[in-house]
Amino acid sequence: xxxxxxxxxxxxxxxxxxxxxCTYQTSGFNGLFWYQQHAGEAPxxxxxxxxxxxxxxxxxxxxxxxxxxxxxxxxKELQMKDSASYLCAVSYGNKLVFGAGTILRVKS
Amino acid sequence: xxGVTQSPTHLxxxxxxxVTLRCSPKSGHDTVSWYQQALGQGPQFIFQYYEEEERQxxxxxxxxxxxxxxxxxxxxxxxxxxxGDSALYLCASSLWKWTAGDTIYFGEGSWLTVx
Numbered sequence: 001x002x003x004x005x006x007x008x009x010x011x012x013x014x015x016x017x018x019x020x021x022c023t024y025q026t027s028g029f030n031g032l033f034w035y036q037q038h039a040g041e042a043p044x045x046x047x048x049x050x051x052x053x054x055x056x057x058x059x060x061x062x063x064x065x066x067x068x069x070x071x072x073x074x075x076k077e078l079q080m081k082d083s084a085s086y087l088c089a090v091s092y093g094n095k096l097v098f099g100a101g102t103i104l105r106v107k108s
Numbered sequence: 109x110x111g112v113t114q115s116p117t118h119l120x121x122x123x124x125x126x127v128t129l130r131c132s133p134k135s136g137h138d139t140v141s142w143y144q145q146a147l148g149q150g151p152q153f154i155f156q157y158y159e160e161e162e163r164q165x166x167x168x169x170x171x172x173x174x175x176x177x178x179x180x181x182x183x184x185x186x187x188x189x190x191x192g193d194s195a196l197y198l199c200a201s202s203l204w205k206w207t208a209g210d211t212i213y214f215g216e217g218s219w220l221t222v223x
Contacts, residue, residue, distance in 0.1 A: 004150070033212070042198060042214040043151070087150050094204070095141070095164050096212070098150030 002028075004099035006088050011105045017076050020102045022088035026069040030091040034062050034073045037085045037101065046073070046086075078106050112201045112215035120221045121189050129184045129218045131199030137213075139163075140182040141200040142174060144193075145217070151198055157182050158204045186220075194222045 005023045012018040024032070031050040035043035047055055049064035049071060061074040075082055085101040113132045121127050133140050139158045143151035153166035157176035171187045186193055199215040206212060 035214075042216045044214075045212070089150075093164065094139070094156060095153050095166070096143075096151075096200070097153065098143075100148075100150045 002090070002092055002097045004088055004090055004097055006099040006102045008100070009103045009105070011107060012078055014078055014080060014106055014108050016078050017074065018078060018104065020073045020086050020104070022071045022073070022099060024069050024071070024088070024090045026066065028092040029066060030093065032064055032071050033089040033091070033096065035087040035089060037087055043087055080106050080108065082106050112199055112213050114199050114215035114218050116218060117216070118219045120223060123189055123191060123222055125189050126185065126187045127189060127220060129197050129220070130181065131184070131215060132181045133201035134213050137201040137203055138180050139202045139204045140176060140180065141202070142182070142184045143198040143200065144168070145196040145198060147195070154184065189222045191222050194220060
């Protein structure tokens with residue numbers, strides 16, 4: 001199968017750093033996406049990794065290890081508005097397979 | 109430049125009825141994919157259309173069908189609605205040969221409630 005695994009929920013404090021992990025099946029892998037989704041809204045694109053290593057975009061960074069089938073999303077300087085669901089999605093061919101999402105709660 | 113537009117935004121249907129959801133892709137995009145997102149779950153791939161043909165299909169029954177028109181817009185049809193079909197239906201727009209991660213755009217979705 002093409003299971004994408006990520007934690008169900010995480011809680012962190014405003015101003016802190018949080019890391020959301022994602023593991024996936026490596027066979028047929030084309031690339032890995034991270035999306036942010038606020039309740040009742042569509043997913044919005046955060047990052048895309050196709051090569052091993054860390055991609056940094058402001059407060060958000062994403063890491064990929066293709067051999068291990070592992071990725072993480074790193075959020076720095078957490079803000080209350082970062083409270084949302086974070087979706088890990090893997091591209092197998094032209095199709096995206098999503099994880100169930102990690103609900104991040106940021107507390108003051 | 110319009111992004112991905114979906115209609116209707118919200119709708120309520122009765123079990124056994126049929127529903128049609130519509131999607132207009134971002135200007136310049138030729139591929140439309142449909143996803144079903146149940147409450148508390150990640151989006152599940154339904155199918156993908158390119159050049160007016162279904163190119164890939166996920167694990168959904170034949171009650172789910174679709175169509176793509178020459179202007180690249182697409183419809184998702186669901187027949188014999190079940191309570192379990194209640195979900196957010198997302199349309200994703202892209203080029204068939206996309207290469208960069210930010211070239212897959214999602215619409216705001218259509219919320220379907222089956223009662």
